Amino acid sequence: MLKAKVYVTIKQSVLDPQGVAVQGALHSMGFGEVESARIGKYMELTLDTTDRAEAEARVKTMCEKLLANTVVEDYRFELEG
Amino acid sequence: MKFAVLVFPGSNCDIDCYKAVEEVLGEPVDYVWHTATDLSAYDCILVPGGFSYGDYLRCGAISRFAPVMAEVAKAAEQGKYVLGICNGFQILTEAGLLPGTLLRNTSLKFLCHDVVLRVENNDNPFTVDYEQGEEITIPIAHGEGNYYCDEATLESLKANNQIIFTYASNPNGSLSNIAGISNERGNVVGMMPHPERAVNTLLGSEDGKRMFTSILKAWRDQHDAATIR
16 A cells, blocks of 8 residues: 655746735734745545555656646655555 | 537536527537537537536546546537537636636635626637627626636737637736637637626626627538538
8 A cells, every 4th residue: 555645736937816815814913924825735645556666657647637737736746655 | 500518517507508509599409418428419519617526626627537528529629619618618728628727816706797808809600790809798707717828828829819808807817818718720719707698688798699699600601501501
């Protein structure tokens, strides 16, 4: 069993309105040191395999095809187990 | 001319699309379920608005892999007309049938009101009945209608006249005020505003009517040359 932790974030070049709203909220709460906030997605996939290389290639394809929209999002993932 | 209105789990403008075709054109129209694997009987595919598959992950991300979408790609390839409205637009961009993507509105608000659109290109099967540069009133209803693409894509959209509608006043942060675009060939159009909700003055506007009459006119121009009636 392997676990893939997938992080999908909006590209730096693209405005993240949710992040801006959260930053504004933090500022109004007195956390003025927050220079920026970006909101992303975190996904955990449990994989029925022990082959790390194979899993890596498969998760990459999953990210490219479905989990991230590469027009506006970056992704990265970690394999555990 | 035969119309298909695709129905995904979560579509909620399918009935409006169906009724618009029925009321404005009186042409045959069918609901087609997302699991369908044959669209060969249809001349125009309408991909309606709503929240297909609950918009989980991203708008349109999951519906893009519904069995019927392979058939939509095939129909687009054959030059048939495909119109994606709102969630339908999001699905078509996810499917790669249209460039770019739709982001969260910059205001973070779900917007539901009439907007004024400018017809940027009336040389398209979906807009032949409008005047070039005409301003029309059509409602929007979306939380993620902020059109985005990279600079090179925007340049090519402009160079190929693929920008079909722009907002007179930008409601959602959309790049270059874009409200609707086509593919390079012009037979696939996606737009965030809802023409099917503007086909009768009882609905506040009938400016959406001419999108439907345009489709029929363009199709007849294309087909009747070879047909004796």
